[in-house]
Amino acid sequence: MFAEIVIIGAGVVGLAIAKEFSSNFFCVVLEKHSSFGCETSSRNSEVIHAGLYYPKNSLKTELCIKGNRLLYEFAEKYKIPYRRIGKLVVAVKKEQEEKLNSIYENAIKNGVNGIEFVSNKYLQTFSSSINSQSAFISKNTGIIDTHSYMRCLEALASENGAIFSYNSKVIDIEKTNNEFDILIKTVEGEIFSLKSPIIINSAGLHSDEIANMVGISDENLKLNYCKGHYFKINSNKFNIKHLVYPVTDSSYGLGIHLTVDLNGDLKLGPDTLFLSNRQINYNVPTQLAEKFYNAGQTYIKGLTIDMLSPDYAGIRPKLQKPDEQFRDFYIKNETERNLDGFINLIGIESPGLTASLAIAKHVKELVT
Numbered sequence: 001m002f003a004e005i006v007i008i009g010a011g012v013v014g015l016a017i018a019k020e021f022s023s024n025f026f027c028v029v030l031e032k033h034s035s036f037g038c039e040t041s042s043r044n045s046e047v048i049h050a051g052l053y054y055p056k057n058s059l060k061t062e063l064c065i066k067g068n069r070l071l072y073e074f075a076e077k078y079k080i081p082y083r084r085i086g087k088l089v090v091a092v093k094k095e096q097e098e099k100l101n102s103i104y105e106n107a108i109k110n111g112v113n114g115i116e117f118v119s120n121k122y123l124q125t126f127s128s129s130i131n132s133q134s135a136f137i138s139k140n141t142g143i144i145d146t147h148s149y150m151r152c153l154e155a156l157a158s159e160n161g162a163i164f165s166y167n168s169k170v171i172d173i174e175k176t177n178n179e180f181d182i183l184i185k186t187v188e189g190e191i192f193s194l195k196s197p198i199i200i201n202s203a204g205l206h207s208d209e210i211a212n213m214v215g216i217s218d219e220n221l222k223l224n225y226c227k228g229h230y231f232k233i234n235s236n237k238f239n240i241k242h243l244v245y246p247v248t249d250s251s252y253g254l255g256i257h258l259t260v261d262l263n264g265d266l267k268l269g270p271d272t273l274f275l276s277n278r279q280i281n282y283n284v285p286t287q288l289a290e291k292f293y294n295a296g297q298t299y300i301k302g303l304t305i306d307m308l309s310p311d312y313a314g315i316r317p318k319l320q321k322p323d324e325q326f327r328d329f330y331i332k333n334e335t336e337r338n339l340d341g342f343i344n345l346i347g348i349e350s351p352g353l354t355a356s357l358a359i360a361k362h363v364k365e366l367v368t
């Protein structure tokens with residue numbers, strides 16, 4: 001069997017790429033699970049980020065800002081549930097104001113629209129349950145129903161003729177002249193192969209393993225798994241109309257923040273826990289409630305520990321090691337390694353959901 005383009009992984013990024021390419025190319029998407037979005041794409045905060053935090057000349061900034069606009073347009077066009085709910089970044093203590101200002105200035109430098117400091121009166125009206133010394137709002141931060149978004153991308157790509165081969169795990173890849181020979185194992189244990197001149201590796205947590213199959217084994221492209229847990233807040237007594245992100249010193253995540261979902265329910269998370277092995281487990285230990293309470297009570301007035309219950313967890317595919325400051329998305333056509341047509345997407349952590357449509361366009365530029 002032959003495909004003009006093979007996409008490995010039907011997470012939100014692989015799906016957006018399939019939608020982008022399928023209008024001009026015959027695409028096959030290989031996914032080891034029985035459906036799309038069974039890994040990280042269904043285990044995140046569902047936040048449409050605005051691009052406040054990343055360095056100016058990074059892919060994360062560029063693709064987040066572009067992806068934010070594209071995602072709102074897409075959601076509007078295809079009637080995907082979303083809300084441009086806005087996000088408050090808050091300094092709870094005077095000592096945090098310098099950091100708050102530096103996040104604000106970084107956002108301005110990045111060209112993010114719709115950010116402004118808010119008054120106490122504004123906080124009293126729209127989020128009186130939040131304890132803050134000072135805060136700014138990012139009006140273009142929002143939330144989206146990720147499952148509906150992914151289902152729509154799959155449907156659009158299928159309409160264009162893309163084939164989704166589920167229960168199909170890529171187990172090896174061989175480069176032969178101008179093509180790649182991809183070996184696939186089904187859940188029934190059958191093995192089949194697929195030839196293609198172009199492979200797009202959007203295999204999320206396993207993208208470094210896929211790269212390894214064509215001989216790319218650089219230490220600096222090895223993924224570190226960083227788990228994030230969430231706790232639900234079981235109370236409707238709070239007046240909180242925006243997402244709320246406290247100022248944090250962590251360079252791995254955005255701090256234990258407060259998210260409002262499309263039903264208006266509140267949750268806290270994710271935290272950051274680097275996993276010393278690559279064993280994927282999504283359990284949320286009840287004992288973590290105290291950690292979430294300690295973080296949440298600093299900025300949520302009236303939060304009590306008995307309001308918290310374990311919710312879900314996700315795992316970030318990070319290029320950044322625990323002692324590193326910042327690593328960008330790695331998105332590259334591996335021409336320099338004599339592997340033209342092999343496109344790697346490694347380390348697609350947050351804001352990968354927000355950036356997905358922009359990532360797809362970026363990948364198209366690398367190929368055509």
Ligand SMILES: Cc1cc2nc3c(=O)[nH]c(=O)nc-3n(C[C@H](O)[C@H](O)[C@H](O)COP(=O)(O)OP(=O)(O)OC[C@H]3O[C@@H](n4cnc5c(N)ncnc54)[C@H](O)[C@@H]3O)c2cc1C
Nearest residue numbers: 009011012013032041044045047170204314351352353354
């Ligand atoms: C806790 C957490 C919170 C986050 N919050 C946000 C947020 O609010 N906003 C935001 O923009 N981003 C957020 N992100 C990031 C976002 O979720 C990811 O960037 C995005 O989901 C990555 O999508 P993906 O398609 O690259 O990966 P995935 O969703 O992991 O998809 C990869 C797919 O590849 C498949 N695969 C792997 N190996 C093989 C193989 N050998 N053969 C066949 N198939 C294979 C997997 O089964 C999987 O379905 C968050 C991430 C986490 C972990």
